[in-house]
Amino acid sequence: MTAQDFILKSYHTTIETGSVKWASPSNIALVKYWGKKGNQIPENPSISFTLSDCKTITEITYTKKEDTNFSFDVYFEGEKNEAFKPKIQTFFERIETYMPFLRNYHFKIDTSNTFPHSSGIASSASGMSAIALCLMSIEKELTKDTNSNESEESHNAYFNQKASFLARLGSGSACRSIEGELVVWGETESVSDSSDLYGVKFEGEVHDNFKNYQDTILLVDKGEKQVSSTVGHKLMFGHPFAKERFSQAHENLAKLKAILASGNLDAFVKIVESEALTLHAMMMTSMPYFILMKPNTLEIINKIWAYREKTNSKVCFTLDAGANVHLLYPESEKVVILKFIQTELASFCENGHYICDQIGKGAELIME
Ligand code: PMV
DSSP states (O other): OOOGOOOOOOOOOOOOOOEEEEEEEEEEEOOOOOOOOTTTSSSSSSEEEEEEEEEEHHHHHEOOOOOOOOOOEETTTTOOTTHHHHHEEEEHHHHTTTTTGTEEEEEEEEEEEEEEEEGGGOOHHHHHHHHHHHHHHHHHHHTTTTTSSSSSSHHEEEHHHHHHHHHHHHHHHGGGBBSSSEEEESBBBTTTTTOOOSSSOOOOOOHHHHHHHHOEEEOOOOOSSSSSSHHHHHHTTOOOOHHHHHHHHHHHHHHHHHHHHHHHHHHHHHHHHHHHHOOOOOHHSSSOOOOOOOHHHHHHHHHHHHHHHHHHOOOOOEEEEESSSEEEEEEGHHHHHHHIIIIGGGGGGGGOEEEEEOOOOOOEEEEE
């Protein structure tokens, strides 16, 4: 597949109005994407767990119009929201080649998250993937009679691929939020169908140890982060360790593939924690340098290490581009780890808040 293959060539605009609704989850990377080039092309491959409960629910109502300007309104949790508009405008500009009907309709975008807005959880992955999926459903409506000799299966594959392709143009990591339970993005030798253009469902063997894997997000800092991901990615240009880091990500992904098959949780912990700390090490060694972890992030990491030392637990942590800690652990440890969180970790969270989630199956179309 090339970008050209996603250009919509013919469609009809006989449909006056309609509405579509999708729920799309957040995802957490195990091997991290940090650094991009060109049109949202990752400098290195990444793999993520799709989450289950942390999602964005978006409904788009489309109404035919005569002029050919972009026209849309955004509502967040029922209230008109101007702050999200510039990001969506940029997104429309980036994807219009692939979705020419964007200029034929007015869109009312109604969106809400299942997690609190000010939780420090990035909503760009779930938010952008939800919009991309809604637009794909609209494309499907507008092309209903034009692709009739295609099988249902091949259309579904195209649907997910293009949804991921579009989501990537909104926010890189959003391309990993279409499917579950593990998604690879970025071309790499160990995953044969991997692509820089979209995320692919990881089809390798996955051991039962990873079934219903748990992710509890410890909300260390609910505020806006001081350095955005956009700025952070750019600082990988000319970064003294960039080349090594990018090749390390390929190696870690290949190692993780074998670990996912064998179910070796000790090896899993090592790769995942090392990836999280490497991501933040890249930030700390950028120029200008910056730190997104907070003192309580480190307190939690030390508590996890001490807990593993004294128990046989396989709990580990990973970090996004922020101070919050994702605690990853097997379902078999759910009860004990929840106790550990309540007694030893919750006090390091803002207002004692944390969100319990687990690995999920991907986005869902909501029929009403
Ligand atoms: O999708 P972006 O551009 O916000 O980048 C996010 C990158 C990390 O969350 C730090 C890592 C990842 O692979 O998700």
